[in-house]
Amino acid sequence: MKQEHHTPAQIERASMEIIQRELEERGICLPEENAHVIRRVIHTTADFEYVENLYFSPSAVGRAMETLKTGTVIVTDTNMAKAGVSKAALKRLGGEVFCFMAEPEVTEEARKQGSTRAAAAMELAGVRYPKAVFAVGNAPTALLRLCELMEEGLRPALVIGVPVGFVNVVESKERLVETCRKYHIPVITAMGRKGGSNVAAAICNALLYQAAELIQPEKRGW
Template sequence: MLNHPILEQSFTIIDQEVGQHNLNTLEYAIARRVIHATADFDFINLLTFSPNAISNGMISLQKKTPIITDVTMVKQGITTLVNKTFNNPIISAIEQVSDPLPGKTRTETGLLKCFQQYPNAIYVIGNAPTALIALCQEISQSNVKPSLVIGVTVGFVSVVESKQLLAKIDVPQIRVEGRKGGSAVACAIINALLILAWDSQ
């Protein structure tokens, strides 16, 4: 059993407080885990799923598709469950470079490097809007698309713009609208997808 009993108890409480909602079963499984990670019920309305995003993510995880994270914290937050399920390679973009390209952040530079090597990976951007913007630009110019993009950047500078840019691109994606997001949200989404993929086998 991948879910701890205390987690299941928390889910019961969340279900009671959420009540009626407009998400389907799979979408709600992801939203519920995000709410558990953040104690923020706003996410029931902020999460956006493109058509087939969840099924694409589940199939890609089952195929052991690499997972590219923007920062190390996201990588650490999903490693345990990845190791218990499909053992996908997990690569943190920021760990790929010591010196950023001129005018770019380390995370952005690392992500560009990762996209050259793994264009069809699952991309999980939980913090850095510069990385999400760079990814969107690369996707727009490439014939190969990621299996899934999770765009949940957080903060105040370029955050909303990065998500709006992702929304305009034809790629399977899960987004959080507005300023909210972060590592905990990114981890919750991937971990929920891992459990859905594992249980659907």
């Protein structure tokens, strides 16, 4: 065991170096704009498949930077993803993160409509924070409802659509890309089955750190 890596910042820096080295060994050169997000997702999952899975619409990261620098709201579809978003980075940028899954009116609305709480939570978020960054890491039903809301006029600052699973997941991501392309909405997704609340939070954090110009762990104050 290498005893020189002690603090979380040192461990993170060493991890990122290993990831970069292994990418180079595989002959992979990441596009510069998206490199931080891709490396952070690999850091979170130890899964190099995300090099191929992750899809970014043109200038998605650049546009996300502009938004997040102004202290934008992030809405997640699970409390797990919300828990994973860096509160320190949000605080520094003046942003906030919300998840409406546990709101009583979401449960009530889902029951009334015969939909899922995840879908109803997106609706509520669309009303309260229509220009937020929406990060969906779990429920394809949330992503599909978000696509409908965009068809109806919702214009989020960015959609991070990385639900994981075996039913409706692949299709929901394809529809997301198509919908966002149609309305020129920035989107980051992981094509295929993979994703998750951890991946959604990792993408948010990569963007937040970058927006805070705190890409290098040693520069961070937390």
